[in-house]
Amino acid sequence: MTEDSRLLRWEQRTEMPLALASLAFLAGYAVHVLAPGLPDGWRSLCRAVTLSAWALFVVDYGVRWRLSGQRLGFVRRHWLDTLFVLLPLLRPLRVVRLYEAVLRRHGEPRLSLYARVIVYAGVSTLLLGFAGALAVYDQERGAPGADMRTFGDAVWWACSTLTTVGYGDVVPVTPLGRTIAVGMMACGLALLGAVTGSFSSWLIQVFSREDTYRNEDGPPGK
Amino acid sequence: MTEDSRLLRWEQRTEMPLALASLAFLAGYAVHVLAPGLPDGWRSLCRAVTLSAWALFVVDYGVRWRLSGQRLGFVRRHWLDTLFVLLPLLRPLRVVRLYEAVLRRHGEPRLSLYARVIVYAGVSTLLLGFAGALAVYDQERGAPGADMRTFGDAVWWACSTLTTVGYGDVVPVTPLGRTIAVGMMACGLALLGAVTGSFSSWLIQVFSREDTYRNEDGPPGK
Amino acid sequence: MTEDSRLLRWEQRTEMPLALASLAFLAGYAVHVLAPGLPDGWRSLCRAVTLSAWALFVVDYGVRWRLSGQRLGFVRRHWLDTLFVLLPLLRPLRVVRLYEAVLRRHGEPRLSLYARVIVYAGVSTLLLGFAGALAVYDQERGAPGADMRTFGDAVWWACSTLTTVGYGDVVPVTPLGRTIAVGMMACGLALLGAVTGSFSSWLIQVFSREDTYRNEDGPPGK
Amino acid sequence: MTEDSRLLRWEQRTEMPLALASLAFLAGYAVHVLAPGLPDGWRSLCRAVTLSAWALFVVDYGVRWRLSGQRLGFVRRHWLDTLFVLLPLLRPLRVVRLYEAVLRRHGEPRLSLYARVIVYAGVSTLLLGFAGALAVYDQERGAPGADMRTFGDAVWWACSTLTTVGYGDVVPVTPLGRTIAVGMMACGLALLGAVTGSFSSWLIQVFSREDTYRNEDGPPGK
Numbered sequence: 091m092t093e094d095s096r097l098l099r100w101e102q103r104t105e106m107p108l109a110l111a112s113l114a115f116l117a118g119y120a121v122h123v124l125a126p127g128l129p130d131g132w133r134s135l136c137r138a139v140t141l142s143a144w145a146l147f148v149v150d151y152g153v154r155w156r157l158s159g160q161r162l163g164f165v166r167r168h169w170l171d172t173l174f175v176l177l178p179l180l181r182p183l184r185v186v187r188l189y190e191a192v193l194r195r196h197g198e199p200r201l202s203l204y205a206r207v208i209v210y211a212g213v214s215t216l217l218l219g220f221a222g223a224l225a226v227y228d229q230e231r232g233a234p235g236a237d238m239r240t241f242g243d244a245v246w247w248a249c250s251t252l253t254t255v256g257y258g259d260v261v262p263v264t265p266l267g268r269t270i271a272v273g274m275m276a277c278g279l280a281l282l283g284a285v286t287g288s289f290s291s292w293l294i295q296v297f298s299r300e301d302t303y304r305n306e307d308g309p310p311g312k
Numbered sequence: 313m314t315e316d317s318r319l320l321r322w323e324q325r326t327e328m329p330l331a332l333a334s335l336a337f338l339a340g341y342a343v344h345v346l347a348p349g350l351p352d353g354w355r356s357l358c359r360a361v362t363l364s365a366w367a368l369f370v371v372d373y374g375v376r377w378r379l380s381g382q383r384l385g386f387v388r389r390h391w392l393d394t395l396f397v398l399l400p401l402l403r404p405l406r407v408v409r410l411y412e413a414v415l416r417r418h419g420e421p422r423l424s425l426y427a428r429v430i431v432y433a434g435v436s437t438l439l440l441g442f443a444g445a446l447a448v449y450d451q452e453r454g455a456p457g458a459d460m461r462t463f464g465d466a467v468w469w470a471c472s473t474l475t476t477v478g479y480g481d482v483v484p485v486t487p488l489g490r491t492i493a494v495g496m497m498a499c500g501l502a503l504l505g506a507v508t509g510s511f512s513s514w515l516i517q518v519f520s521r522e523d524t525y526r527n528e529d530g531p532p533g534k
Numbered sequence: 535m536t537e538d539s540r541l542l543r544w545e546q547r548t549e550m551p552l553a554l555a556s557l558a559f560l561a562g563y564a565v566h567v568l569a570p571g572l573p574d575g576w577r578s579l580c581r582a583v584t585l586s587a588w589a590l591f592v593v594d595y596g597v598r599w600r601l602s603g604q605r606l607g608f609v610r611r612h613w614l615d616t617l618f619v620l621l622p623l624l625r626p627l628r629v630v631r632l633y634e635a636v637l638r639r640h641g642e643p644r645l646s647l648y649a650r651v652i653v654y655a656g657v658s659t660l661l662l663g664f665a666g667a668l669a670v671y672d673q674e675r676g677a678p679g680a681d682m683r684t685f686g687d688a689v690w691w692a693c694s695t696l697t698t699v700g701y702g703d704v705v706p707v708t709p710l711g712r713t714i715a716v717g718m719m720a721c722g723l724a725l726l727g728a729v730t731g732s733f734s735s736w737l738i739q740v741f742s743r744e745d746t747y748r749n750e751d752g753p754p755g756k
Numbered sequence: 757m758t759e760d761s762r763l764l765r766w767e768q769r770t771e772m773p774l775a776l777a778s779l780a781f782l783a784g785y786a787v788h789v790l791a792p793g794l795p796d797g798w799r800s801l802c803r804a805v806t807l808s809a810w811a812l813f814v815v816d817y818g819v820r821w822r823l824s825g826q827r828l829g830f831v832r833r834h835w836l837d838t839l840f841v842l843l844p845l846l847r848p849l850r851v852v853r854l855y856e857a858v859l860r861r862h863g864e865p866r867l868s869l870y871a872r873v874i875v876y877a878g879v880s881t882l883l884l885g886f887a888g889a890l891a892v893y894d895q896e897r898g899a900p901g902a903d904m905r906t907f908g909d910a911v912w913w914a915c916s917t918l919t920t921v922g923y924g925d926v927v928p929v930t931p932l933g934r935t936i937a938v939g940m941m942a943c944g945l946a947l948l949g950a951v952t953g954s955f956s957s958w959l960i961q962v963f964s965r966e967d968t969y970r971n972e973d974g975p976p977g978k
Contacts, residue, residue, distance in 0.1 A: 207959065246490050251921060253497040255473060257480035258702055258923035268912050275919040279951055285501055287956030290509030290734060293429065294516060294960060468712050475719040477695060479702035480924055507723055512731030512956060515651065516738060690934050697941040699917060701924035729945055734953030737873065738960060 097157040104150055109188050112181035115143035116221065119179060123228045124241055144178050151175045179221045186213050204292055211284040215252055215277070222274045223248040229267035236263050252278040319379040326372055331410050334403035337365035338443065341401060345450045346463055366400045373397045401443045408435050426514055433506040437474055437499070444496045445470040451489035458485050474500040541601040548594055553632050556625035559587035560665065563623060567672045568685055588622045595619045623665045630657050648736055655728040659696055659721075666718045667692040673711035680707050696722040763823040770816055778847035781809035782887065785845060789894045790907055810844045817841045845887045852879050870958055877950040881918060881943075888940045889914040895933035902929050918944040 118140035122133065151171060158164050165172050174181040186209075227244035230236040238244055238260050247260040251274050262271050340362035344355065373393060380386050387394050396403040408431075449466035452458040460466055460482050469482040473496050484493050562584035566577065595615060602608050609616050618625040630653075671688035674680040682688055682704050691704040695718050706715050784806035788799070817837060824830050831838050840847040852875075893910035896902040904910055904926050913926040917940050928937050 242487060242490070246494075249494045249497060250478060253476060253501050254698075254919060254921050255476050255478035255497050255500065256700065256916065256921035256923050257478050257483050258925050259480050259483045261923050261925045265908060268908070272912075272915045275915060275921050278921065279919050279948060280955075282501060282504065282948065283952040283955040286505040286508045286730060286952045287734075287959050289502075289505040290512040290731075290956040291959040293509050294513040464709060464712070468716075471716045471719060472700065475698060475723050476920075477698050477700035477719050477722065478922065479700045479705050481702050481705045504723060504726065508727040508730045508952060509956075511724075511727040512734040512953075515731050516735040686931060686934070690938075693938045693941060694922060697920060697945050699920050699922035699941050699944065701922045701927050703924050703927045726945065726948065729949040730952045730956075733946075733949040734956040737953050738957040 097154060100153060100157060105188060108146065108150055109182075109185050111143040111146045112178070112184065114139050115178050116182050118143070120220075120224055123224050147175050147178055147181060179225060180218070182217050182221070183214055185217075186210055204288055207284060207288045211281060211288075215281050218274065218277050219245070219248045219252055222251075222270060222277075225270050226262050226267045226274075229264045229270070230262055233264045233267070238262065248274065251275060252281060254278045254282055319376060322375060322379060327410060330368065330372055331404075331407050333365040333368045334400070334406065336361050337400050338404050340365070342442075342446055345446050369397050369400055369403060401447060402440070404439050404443070405436055407439075408432050426510055429506060429510045433503055433510075437503050440496065440499050441467070441470040441474050444492060444499075447492050448484050448489045448496075451486045451492070452484055455486045455489070460484065470496065473497060474503060476500045476504055541598060544597060544601055549632060552590065552594055553626075553629050555587040555590045556622070556628065558583050559622050560626050562587070564664075564668055567668050591619050591622055591625060623669060624662070626661050626665070627658055629661075630654050648732055651728060651732045655725055655732075659725050662718065662721050663689070663692040663696055666695075666714060666721075669714050670706050670711045670718075673708045673714070674706055677708045677711070682706065692718065695719060696725060698722045698726055763820060766819060766823060774812065774816055775848075775851050777809040777812045778844070778850065780805050781813075781844050782848050784809065786886075786890055789890050813841050813844055813847060845891060846884070848883050848887070849880055851883075852876050870954055873950060873954045877947055877954075881947050884940065884943050885911070885914045885918055888917075888936060888943075891936050892928050892933045892940075895930045895936070896928055899930045899933070904928065914940065917941060918947060920944045920948055 118136045121128070121136045122140065125132075128136075154168075154171075155164050160167075174184065223241070223244040226247070227238060227241050230238040230244070238247060243260045247262070250257045250260075251271065254275075262268050340358045343350070343358045344362065347354075350358075376390075376393075377386050382389075396406065445463070445466040448469070449460060449463050452460040452466070460469060465482045469484075472479045472482075473493065476497075484490050562580045565572070566580045566584065569576075572580075598612075598615075599608050604611075618628065667685070667688040670691070671682060671685050674682040674688070682691060687704045691706070694701045694704075695715065698719075706712050784802045787794070787802045788806065791798075794802075820834075820837075821830050826833075840850065889907065889910040892913070893904060893907050896904040896910070904913060909926045913928070916923045916926075917937065920941075928934050
C-alpha cells in the first residue's frame with residue numbers, strides 16, 4: 091500500500107470524528123467563556139473536552155505529516171491546517187468542506203457556483219463572528235477601561251467589524267483583544283470582497299446571457 | 313382547472329390589493345411611531361389598519377400554501393414570502409417587483425439590466441432604510457442611555473449604516489434595536505456589492521465594446 | 535436652421551464661459567465661507583459673483599429648454615443639468631467633461647478607459663469633497679454642540695466620509711449639514727464602486743490577455 | 757554605448773543596494789521613533805543612516821534623470837519614483853518589484869496573476885501600515901488632546917483605517933498626522949478594490965471554466 095493511499099484513507103476515516111471534535115472544542119470554549127458561574131466539576135469537564143479535542147488535532151496533524159513523507163513542505167502546503175492546529179477555535183471552518191462532501195455522498199446535485207460562494211461565505215462569517223466574539227470577550231471581560239461588558243456587546247462589536255461598518259461604540263482595548271480584532275477586520279474585508287465579487291460576476295453572467303438571447307432572437311423579431 | 317393555474321390566478325388577482333395593504337401597513341406603523349401625541353381614536357385606527365393588513369398577508373400566505381399542494385417545500389421555496397409574513401414591515405419590497413409588472417403591462421420597453429439593478433437597489437435601500445429607522449427608533453426612543461432622540465437621528469444612523477460608513481455618534485443600545493441594526497448592516501453590505509458589481513460589469517462591457525470597435529475599424533485606419 | 539443644430543451651437547459656444555462661471559461660483563462661495571473677516575465691500579463682491587454665476591446657469595438652462603422644443607421630457611433627460619441648476623456648487627463637475635473636449639480638440643490621443651475612469655473619479659471626488667466640506671462647514675460653524683470648528687475639521691470629515699472609513703470624531707449635527715452628508719456618503723459608495731470596478735475589470739482584462747498569450751505560445755513550448 | 761543601455765545598466769546595478777538602503781531608512785526611522793530613550797550616540801547614528809539613505813535616493817534619481825536625456829517628461833513618467841524621493845519612507849514598496857526580479861533570476865516559475873496580486877497587495881499593505889503608523893505616531897506623540905499614546909495604538913488605528921472599518925476610538929488630531937491619515941485612507945480604498953477585484957475576477961474565471969467543462973461533457977452525459 092503506498093503512502094498516498096494510506097494518507098487518503100486516514101483522512102477519510104478521521105474526517106467525521108475530527109469535525110465533531112472541533113465542534114466540541116467550540117462548545118467547550120463557549121461554555122468556559124459564557125458560564126463563569128458553573129460548578130467546578132462542570133468547568134473541569136469543559137476544560138478536559140477542550141484540551142483533549144486540541145490534542146486530537148495535534149495527533150492528527152502529526153500522523154498526516156508522517157504519512158505524507160514530506161518535511162517542511164507539508165507545513166507550507168497545508169498552511170490552513172497548520173493554522174487550525176495553532177488556533178483550534180477556527181477549526182469548525184473545515185466543517186464547511188465536510189458539508190459538501192456529505193452532500194455529494196448523498197447523491198444530491200452540487201450547488202451552483204454562486205450558491206456555494208454565498209453558503210461558504212455566510213457559514214464562515216457566522217462561525218468566525220461567533221468564535222471571534224467569544225475570544226475577544228474572554229480577553230476584554232475583566233480589563234480596566236473596557237466597554238465590552240456583556241457577550242451581547244461582543245457580538246454587536248463583531249457584526250459591526252465584519253461588515254466594515256465600525257461604529258466604535260464598543261472597541262477592544264487589550265493588546266490580545268485588538269490582535270484578534272485585526273484578524274477579524276481582514277476577514278471582514280475578504281467577506282466584502284466575496285459578496286461584491288459574487289454579485290459582480292453574477293451580473294456579468296446574466297448580462298452576457300441576455301446578450302446572447304437578444305442576438306439569437308433579435309434580428310428578425312425586433 | 314389545475315392547481316397551478318388556480319394558484320397563478322390567485323396571485324394575479326391579489327397582487328395589487330396586497331401591495332396596497334403593505335403600503336398601508338408601513339404608513340400605519342409610521343404614524344404609530346412618529347405621532348405618539350395623536351388622539352386615542354386615531355391611534356386605534358392606525359393599529360386596526362396595521363393588524364388587518366398583517367392578517368391579510370397571513371391569509372394570503374395560507375391560501376397560497378394550500379393551493380400549491382406542497383408541504384414544507386413551500387416554506388423553503390418561498391422563503392422570502394415567509395420572511396415577509398414574519399416581518400410585514402419589509403413587504404413593500406415586493407412593490408419593486410410589481411413596478412416591473414406594471415411597466416410590462418403598459419407595453420413600455422423593459423429597462424436595461426443596469427438601470428434595473430440601480431432602480432431595484434435604490435428603491436429597496438430607501439424602503440429598508442425608512443422601515444429600519446422606524447423600527448429602531450421605536451425600540452430606542454425610551455431606552456435609558458440611548459442617544460437616538462429624534463426620528464432624524466434614526467434616519468441619520470440608518471444612512472451611515474447602509475453606506476457602511478458607521479460614524480458611531482448615534483448607535484442603538486437596546487438588544488432588539490441592535491438585532492435590527494445587524495440586519496441593516498447586512499443589507500448595507502449587499503448594497504455595496506450591488507453598486508460595485510454593477511459598476512464593474514458596466515466597465516467590462518464598455519471595454520469589450522471599445523475593443524470590438526477598435527478591432528473592426530483599427531487595422532486599416534491606424 | 536433646425537432646432538437641433540441651434541441647440542448644438544448654443545451648447546458649444548456657452549460651454550467655456552459657463553465652465554468659468556461655475557469655477558467663479560465655487561471660488562466666490564469658498565471666499566464667503568472661509569474668510570468671514572473680509573471687509574464688507576469684498577463680501578458683497580463675492581455675493582454678486584456667486585449670484586450672477588447662478589443666474590447665468592438658470593438662463594442657460596432656460597434657453598436650452600426652449601431650444602430643445604421639449605416639455606417635461608427635457609427635465610428628465612437632462613436630470614444632471616437640472617440638479618446643477620438647483621445645486622450650482624456641484625456644477626464644476628461638468629468641467630471633467632470639458633477637459634476631455636479640450637483634449638480632443640488639441641488632437642491628443644484619448645486616454646484609455648481605465649485612465650479616464652480614474653481621472654474622472656479622482657477629479658470628481660476632489661471637487662465633491664471640497665464643495666461638500668465647504669457647505670457642511672457653512673452649516674455647522676455656529677451650531678451649538680458641533681465639533682466641526684475649523685475648515686480643516688470639515689475637510690478631515692469629508693475625507694473619512696468619502697472613503698467610507700467614518701471615524702465619527704467629527705460629525706455634522708445640524709439637519710441641513712446631515713442632509714449634505716448623506717449625499718456625500720452616497721458619493722463615497724459610488725467612488726468605492728468605481729475604484730473596485732476599475733480594478734476588477736482591469737484584472738480580468740490582464741488575465742484574459744495572459745491567457746491568450748499562453749494559448750498562442752503554450753502548446754509547442756510547454 | 758547608447759543612453760538607454762547605460763540607464764538600464766545603472767538601474768540593474770543600483771537596484772539591490774538601493775533596496776537595502778530603503779530598508780535601512782525604514783529601520784533607522786523606526787528606531788528614531790520607537791526608542792526615544794536611546795543614548796545620544798545611537799540616535800545620531802540612526803539619523804546619519806536615515807539621512808545618507810535619503811541622499812542616496814536623491815543621487816540615484818538625479819543620475820537616472822541625467823541618463824534618461826529627458827527633461828520634465830521624466831518627472832511625469834517616473835511619478836512613482838518622484839514620490840519615493842519626496843517620501844522615502846514609502847520606498848521599500850519597490851522591494852515588492854525586486855522580489856519578483858529575484859524570483860525570475862532563480863528560474864522559479866512566475867506566480868499566477870491572483871497570487872501576485874494578493875502578494876503585492878498584502879506586502880504593500882503591511883509596509884504602508886507600518887510606515888504610516890510610525891509617521892503618524894511621530895506626529896501625535898506629544899500633541900495636546902491626542903489619544904494615540906503608544907505605538908500599539910498607532911498600529912491599531914492603522915489597521916482600522918486600512919480596512920475602512922474606522923472605529924474612531926483612536927484618531928489623529930494634528931494637521932500633519934491627519935494629512936498622512938488621508939493618504940492611508942486612499943490606500944485602504946485601493947486595497948479594498950484590489951481584494952474585491954481579485955475575488956470578482958477569480959470567480960468569473962472559475963465560472964467560465966465550469967461552463968466550458970459542462971458544455972464539453974454535458975450534452976451526452978446529462
